[in-house]
Amino acid sequence: MKEDFLHHIWKFKKFNTLNLKTYNQEEIIISHVGQYLELAGPDFFNAQITIGNQKWAGNVEIHVKSSDWYVHNHERDAGYENVILHVVWEHDLEIFRNDNSEIPVLELKNYVAPVTLNNYQKLLAPKSWIFCEKQLKEIPQFTLTNWQERLFFERLERKSKPILELLEATNNDWESVLFCLLAKNFGLNTNGEVFLKIAQIIPFSIIRKECFEVENLEALLFGTAGLLDREKEDSYFKDLKFRYFYLLHKYQIEKSFIEPVQFFKHRPDNFPTIRLSQLANLYHKQQNLFSKISSLNSLEAIYEIFGVSVALYWQTHYQFDKESPKKKKSLTKSFIDLIILNTIIPIQFAYAKSQGREDSEDLITMLNEVEAEKNSIMEKFSSFGLKPKNAFETQSLLQLKNEYCSKNKCLDCAIGVELLKAH
Structure with missing residues (x-):
């Protein structure tokens, strides 16, 4: 008890x-x-x-x-x-x-009543993954649908907090906030925090001014990441390094030292060199990016905006001095879907909230069209009969697992409450 x-x-x-x-x-x-x-x-x-x-x-x-x-x-x-x-x-x-x-x-x-106590003991029976894993199929669809919507917005509320903190730190510059969020998500789990620091070190006003030359953007990103610190024979490396120190002098920026980016255990297409080049190309091709996506609810338009690749040099390289077979290395649909989930939807939600607007239905509609995420948590839910059909449902299930199931908060969960009812 x-x-x-x-x-x-x-x-x-x-x-x-x-x-x-x-x-x-x-x-x-x-x-x-x-x-x-x-x-x-x-x-x-x-x-x-x-x-x-x-x-x-x-x-x-x-x-x-x-x-x-x-x-x-x-x-x-x-x-x-x-x-x-x-x-x-x-x-x-x-x-x-x-x-x-x-x-x-x-x-x-x-x-x-004995049945209430029995339902409670049944709900909290020894688990292999979550307490209600053997009873998930019993949940009425109406209960599940309403609870998923609540979970989705709980997750968005949690994601909006660091966005609003960044907004305050950047003097309410939404374009700068978007740049920081995109950098973090381009870095994925391994390099995300380092990429975020890179974006915070480079004043976004400089990104605005230098976006017309993609090499300058690469120089700023690569240099801040410490990828230009060593000496190499590669002519492109030398050019970026020259540009980097020129820009430091031009804008009176002190060189910063941060923890090194990680290549280890990454597939080559996720190497930090490739992701930073893609980010540079995005801001080279899309000025005023936040203005374009702040209220955008068309997936096709988003895929078009983020349909960028790497600089010409990186089409034949993954690292400096090491040539590889030519490959365009464009952002894949699955990667853009991650950007939609972790950057675009959260920043649209936070912006609408800051403006006193309500765009809940639009966000749900958009994510209903995004493919379901594939990970071990979704595989587990699917094995117990709760198979997500789209990204809206996967985001809801992630919130359910992380904030309720893993914390044993069954009695705060609509599924747990439903299972406690007398049958």
């Missing part, structure tokens, strides 16, 4: 409220269970309860055992002096306020 289950039982009155009595046999009538705070202090605030012939307004504290009151040191906290009812699963000890008055106790185990 866990307290979160008792919180759920009390919050939603999942117990027999008829002939309800305290442990000392005083009648209880619940007018209002109170507000569930989930903060320090009593669990439910400002409940309204009649005990015997007296109506009370105050707080409700919930424990598995009455003695947990002292285990949690509530007797030392003045915030618990106005508790009007102590709700427990098992009453094993009388609890008194500082004025020696006894706090009334409701022992819930006498009022919870």
Whole structure:
């Protein structure tokens, strides 16, 4: 038995409220269970309860055992002096306020239906991956659809926080924020944080001024990444290095030293040299990029905007001084889909929110057209009968797994609540 289950039982009155009595046999009538705070202090605030012939307004504290009151040191906290009812699963000890008055106790185990308890024990049975893995097929589609939408926007809210932090750091320059986000996502998991630092080191005003020469953009990105630090015989390397130090002098920028980018364990098309060249080419071909995508909801238009490749040199190289067979190395559809998921949708959401606009339906509609992500989490959900059809559903399922299943927050999850209902 866990307290979160008792919180759920009390919050939603999942117990027999008829002939309800305290442990000392005083009648209880619940007018209002109170507000569930989930903060320090009593669990439910400002409940309204009649005990015997007296109506009370105050707080409700919930424990598995009455003695947990002292285990949690509530007797030392003045915030618990106005508790009007102590709700427990098992009453094993009388609890008194500082004025020696006894706090009334409701022992819930006498009022919870066996089927509710059985559903709870079934839900939290030993798991191999998530608790409800064997019951997912039982969830009504209506419940699942509504919950997926809520999960999707929870995930967007979480993704929008660092965007708004970047916005503040860049003096409300949305173009600069987009550049930082794109850089991070071009770096993928391995180089994402380093690419973000590169984008933050280079003032975006310089990117604006130098975007008409792609070699200058490459020089800034490669140089800041430390990829021009060594000496090489390659003429393109020498040209970029000359441009880099010229631009440092021109704009009075101090050379920064950051952790090295990683090549190890990457497929060649994901080498940082290739991704940085693609990013440079994107900003060479698409000026005022944020203005173009801030309200764009056409996938075809997005694929067209991001249909960029590498500089001519990188079509025959993956690293300096090492020639390879010619390949255009354009951004793939699957990579652009990642950009849509991790950059375009979150920044559109954050921008609309900052403008007081509502574009929820447009975002869902767009992601319904993006292919479902393929990863180990989606494979697991599919094996248990919950196969996502598009990126909207995969984003929702990622939020479900990471923020609910992995944290055992079954009783805060619509799926868990549905499974607790009597059948």
